[in-house]
Amino acid sequence: GDSVTQMEGPVTLSEEACLTINCTYTATGYPSLFWYVQYPGEGLQLLLKATKADDKGSNKGFEATYRKETTSFHLEKGSVQVSDSAVYFCALSEDTGFQKLVFGTGTRLLVSP
Amino acid sequence: DVKVTQSSRYLVKRTGEKVFLECVQDMDHENMFWYRQDPGLGLRLIYFSYDVKMKEKGDIPEGYSVSREKKERFSLILESASTNQTSMYLCASSVRGGNQPQHFGDGTRLSIL
Numbered sequence: 001g002d003s004v005t006q007m008e009g010p011v012t013l014s015e016e017a018c019l020t021i022n023c024t025y026t027a028t029g030y031p032s033l034f035w036y037v038q039y040p041g042e043g044l045q046l047l048l049k050a051t052k053a054d055d056k057g058s059n060k061g062f063e064a065t066y067r068k069e070t071t072s073f074h075l076e077k078g079s080v081q082v083s084d085s086a087v088y089f090c091a092l093s094e095d096t097g098f099q100k101l102v103f104g105t106g107t108r109l110l111v112s113p
Numbered sequence: 114d115v116k117v118t119q120s121s122r123y124l125v126k127r128t129g130e131k132v133f134l135e136c137v138q139d140m141d142h143e144n145m146f147w148y149r150q151d152p153g154l155g156l157r158l159i160y161f162s163y164d165v166k167m168k169e170k171g172d173i174p175e176g177y178s179v180s181r182e183k184k185e186r187f188s189l190i191l192e193s194a195s196t197n198q199t200s201m202y203l204c205a206s207s208v209r210g211g212n213q214p215q216h217f218g219d220g221t222r223l224s225i226l
Contacts, residue, residue, distance in 0.1 A: 032212035043117070043203055043217035044156075051212050089155065099144050099207040100171075101215060105155040 002027045006090045006104035013080055013111050021075040021107045023064075023090035031092040033057075033066055033073040034101070038087045047075075047088070085111045115140050119204050119218040127226055132191040134221050136204030142216075143209040145187035147171075147179065150201040150220070162187055163209065194225045 007022045025033065032051040036044040048057030053068035062077045073090060090104040120135035138145065144163050148156040148171075158171030160179040168179050176198060180188045187206075191198055201222050205215040 034214065036217075041219070043219045044205075044215075045217070046214040049212070049214060093212055099209070099213060099215060100146075100158065100161065101156075103156040105153060 002031065002092060002094065002102045004090050004092055004102055004104035006088075006107050008105070009087075009108040011107060011109050013109070015082055015111055015113055016079045017111075019075070019077040019080045019084075019109065021088055021090075021109070023073045023075065023104060025071050025073065025090075025092050027071075027092055027094065029094050031094050033064070034091045034093065035062070035064055035073070035075050036089040036091060036103075038089065038106070040086070044089060080109070080111045082111050082113055085109055115216045117204055117206055117216050117218040119202075119221050121221050122219065123222050123224075125224045125226060126191075126194050128193075128195055130191075130194045130225075132194050132223070132225075134189040134191075134202055134204075134223070136187045136189070136218060137185050138187075138206040138216070139185065140206060140208075140216065141184065142206035143184075144207045144215075145181065146205040146207075146215060147177075147187065147189045148203045148205065149173070150203055156203065159189065196225050199223060199225045 003026045034049045035047040037047045048059040050057040050066035056065045087106045091101045146161040147159045162181040178190045204218045207215045
């Protein structure tokens with residue numbers, strides 16, 4: 001079945017450092033890929049998405065490129081802020097109409113001043 | 114703005130009790146979902162519904178049931194609560210088709226004593 005693997009955390013960075021959170025996937029078809037973010041005490045929010053190979057999703061300074069050849073969708077940001085501290089989830093969805101998501105286990109990011 | 118509301122943020126129940134978790138969305142979405150979130154396991158799909166009175170099992174349906182009598186409301190039922198059902202429960206909704214994102218509630222942290 002479909003699966004998503006993302007790097008274990010926590011990832012600890014100083015403010016203004018560069019961020020990369022790795023995500024790879026296994027899927028039978030051509031899934032859409034998502035990054036969700038969960039701030040403390042809240043539910044998940046969509047951060048960005050890409051629906052086909054070579055698409056780049058971007059939002060709030062975060063970017064991720066859909067790489068079909070390496071089955072990857074790594075999350076990057078050039079300069080993190082303390083307010084980026086959260087748990088980040090990579091997910092995929094096969095286009096079955098039901099929008100079922102398969103999630104990775106999440107990566108906690110801690111940014112210190 | 115999109116809104117998914119879960120009836121309780123925190124809930125404490127005893128083993129053997131029948132427990133109801135309620136979720137309401139105000140976006141006229143066709144699809145609704147229940148997940149549980151556990152450390153190191155990410156989000157796992159319990160049940161989903163693609164229309165009123167329709168339901169489909171997710172990856173971990175054992176010990177749970179659901180009800181969708183109205184389009185905006187999706188209830189998760191623990192028939193006889195057990196301690197291994199202590200978890201964070203997240204509800205989500207989405208439109209049907211087109212790889213649209215899911216919108217999440219803030220979660221219910223359920224403790225079974």
